[in-house]
Amino acid sequence: MEPMTTVSVDEPAGQDRKAPGRPRNAQADQAIIQAVFDLLSSGQSADAVSIEAVAARAGVGKATIYRRWPNKEALLVDAVATMKGPLPEPVGESVRDDLIMLISAMRNKRMEHYGKVTMCLLPEIAKSPEMRRIYQGVIEPRRDVMRGVLRRGITSGELRADLDVELTLLMLSGPTAMQNMMHWNPQVPDDNFAERLVDAILRGAGA
Amino acid sequence: MEPMTTVSVDEPAGQDRKAPGRPRNAQADQAIIQAVFDLLSSGQSADAVSIEAVAARAGVGKATIYRRWPNKEALLVDAVATMKGPLPEPVGESVRDDLIMLISAMRNKRMEHYGKVTMCLLPEIAKSPEMRRIYQGVIEPRRDVMRGVLRRGITSGELRADLDVELTLLMLSGPTAMQNMMHWNPQVPDDNFAERLVDAILRGAGA
DNA sequence: ACAATACGATACGAGTCTGTTCCGTATCGA
């Protein structure tokens, strides 16, 4: 907030910071974040994930965590932010293939793990505006990619001209998210899920 | 762990139980359950809902709660069980109308309140098998009703003969649940949601 | 009147969690 009156040692672009003393163990950062994911995906609610448990799971001391994050919320926020992987890029040949690829990208091994994590984080997301902002930052770019595919399909004539793009986005991501997070309908098999969902949406249920 | 000498909660057919002493305040039971819902829907995770907070919110003493439920989990289980309202019954004239009615039934004022509650309960449902069993008991009968409507539509010819019923159930309830719980896609308006979703599924997105 | 029970309020013990502080040790630059 207020500027430092003492000699501020704001790090310049140069990475070769003075850094006297022992440098931090970069491995510890990864281990701590990974421990958060492990605990969350093993059925603990976000509230139930204690710093002590994270430290024990990561094999570090509590002080090592508090040296990096000021409190538990900051740690959780950072963990959510790292869920953001590389953006998938549609090929652009066929709308059907692009949609199948995008849905599949939500269901690879990494995301399968994140599904349970996300479910346990939902109360946090509902409660903390900061957390909601971070989470939106993960979701919205991906939704934008899919939105572009649908718009392109409309102009190319592959999709109905009067298609409701936003509703279709919901029809694609909603069932996918519910299955990822909680196997909402256990009767729907995982095999070829993306292909079957996209085809069902494209063709419709009417006779 | 002495046996309860007091009146068991579920009264047998004979209502005029002996009941010496002051009778229980039936209003308190409702107030306690309602307090649980209020706290859950105001962004508290299930773990964060403390008995003391429930007592304060309901305007009762802690002892009044522990006189009715043995522990916190039993209270939450009972709260989830009371989310089960009357089963909606399809009219049976048109599949489209029945589906719209069923989706709308998930989105009335009571369910809108329950959406946030359910989201905050998801970690509990994921963790506790008992809670999951109760929750399934609420969901499954409703899914069965919708399943019946779809099957009838196939035999009547209103729906494609090769329709994947389970996938279609997921396509109906998945987007609805995501919108109810967290307004997953804020761009999709609430007005006529059920009608627009059902029509989109029936007609399909293809040109 | 009297026993029996429920009520709201409060206090309590046992346990857990957060966030801080110290320890002895390990690892860096100078």
Next chain:
DNA sequence: TCGATACGGAACAGACTCGTATCGTATTGT
């Protein structure tokens, strides 16, 4: 070698929660 910092481990105070117990009071049947 020396100062500075990080490390894992442990202890700690303060706060919170659960579940029980105990107040004084209110409300019932007998």
